[in-house]
Amino acid sequence: MIQDFSATAECAAALDARDALAGYKQQFLFPQHNGENSIYFCGNSLGLQPKSVRAAIDVELNSWQNLGVNGYMKGDNPWLFYADYCKPALVKLVGAAGVHEVTVMNALTVNLHLMLLSFYRPTASRYKIMLEAGAFPSDQYAVETQVLMHQLQEQDAIIEIAPRNGEKLLRTEDIIAAINEHGHSLALTIFSGMNYYTGQLFDMAAITKVAHEAGALAGFDLAHVAGNVPVKLHDWNVDFAVWCSYKYLNSGPGAVGGAFVHEKHTNTQTPRLGGWWGNDEKTRFKMEKGFIPKPDASGWNMSTSQVFNTVCLKASLEIFEQAGIHHLRQKSILLTQWLEFLLQKITNIGFEIITPTNPEERGAQLSLYFKERGRDIFNAMSDNGIIVDYREPGVIRVAPAPLYCSFSDVFKFYSILKEI
Structure with missing residues (x-):
């Protein structure tokens, strides 16, 4: 062409x-x-x-006006299940095996911290975390503070992979070589799916494969990928990923974020912070002690669905489904x-x-x-x-x-x- x-x-x-x-x-x-x-x-x-967003917001405003708290169970889009309305489209965008591997919640960096709390579990011998040099500042801050929370030294625990001298892009072979070099002490890789500055799309399948071969887990920040490039997170065996929805997903400033958790980790044994909205729905309304997470990605949800912060995403995803x-x-x-x-x-x-x-x-x-x-x-x-x-x-x-x-x-x- x-x-x-x-x-x-x-x-x-x-x-x-x-x-x-x-x-x-x-x-x-x-x-x-x-x-x-x-x-x-x-x-x-x-x-x-x-x-379509303005009318979509009006629908929920009308439910609030006419139903009050009953909007959680009645109305055009009962709020109790609001996050679920976005999941089928997200499954296609990120290549999940099903709605059990995706969830809608919080914002990007909050979700990144929640995933790091679950999947960055350093030990005395395997404690290093790897990302690209020049990652978006929020990713750098998240990794830096997570390492400090574990009372580790940044210069020892954080590995940043930079382009070769005179180059602006990272070579996949250099990423793979670095993972292999540090494999014995590497706990997690957390690359951007796409670097915000250069626009380089990383080979997530190759990074995940070599990270697993080295005994580490692999996660990704898909802020510049979601709604931009189709990916196959489940098939690539990615452990987790997070994204925002205000960029290519056209959901408005500060819109709700999302997360992917591979089904191999969605069992109730994977450690996480608990919240009422992540509790198993069969026992949630018993209002009892003892957090029992839902056995899917929604087990990482913490708070009530942000209806008015999700309605724009729902409207936008309807367009993605059509296109x-x-x-x-x-x-x-x-x-x-x-x-x-x-x-x-x-x-x-x-x-x-x-x-x-x-x-x-x-x-x-x-x-x-x-x-x-x-x-x-x-x-x-x-x-x-x-x-x-x-x-x-x-x-x-x-x-x-x-x-x-x-x-x-x-x-x-x-x-x-x-x-x-």
Whole structure:
């Protein structure tokens, strides 16, 4: 398909005409610039609002108004089971074996801490935890403080894998080599599924396999994966994963997070912190002492379902169910190939695409590294109705989400950038 590209508006229009998902753009609300839709390439930071969200919130407001506490058992969507409404779609997005392996709760870093409390169980001989250097700060903070909670020394217990000198991406063989090198003392690997800065998609299947061979567990932060790239957590034998839903899952700022726990760990013997909502439903309302966790991922739930923080996710997942994550992935690959093709035509601005060129090693994001004036160029993009984001030092992250971005949007972005 790439050989058919030409840097013209006509090529963009032809790509849009062949796009079976083009109509989904009309299901989202766009920030405005000079009376027109902005070019919104920031779904990797905050997804757009589905038009269906307002009515979905009204449904629950009406239940609250008309039913009060009875809304837990009555109404269009009885609240007692609200988190369950999201699970079937999440099963498909993350490749779980069934709804028993996924849950909806809390927020990303809270869930990461809860999973680390269960799965980072250091011993005198096996106590190290491994992640990529330059992981998102929340992941670094979580790992750092968990290690300190076990009265271990950060410089000894935490292993950070960095790219080779002069490179910006991690090689899979270097990750595997590091796991093998530290295997005798490694308790857990906790890589991002996709690095937020470079947009590199890690080989989660390979990392999990070698971690298990070394005697360690493998978990992942899927903040930039969920709703972006389909994965197969169950088949890859991943022990656990966590994610947020306000990025590619378009569920609004601070929306409810999610977690995957492989069924081999969902038995009641796996240690965890307990809460009323994670207690076995057969005994929950007996109001007795003695925590008996549900024998599935929901056994990690602690508090009552956050209905008004989950309703947006429920509305968004209905769109994902219609579009299909594998169809979205196909469009995403073509969108970023189109974007990359056009960016290579720009010679008047000095930048480097630091995201992998192989579409199988990236999602809906290209990170552009500007050695000079990156912030100025970002500001100029903003002044021209382009919404992207900037990360120090010098990276502008460009993420055309396939649900609501078109090939013509990409061409407009290119047309503006080459004039800057």
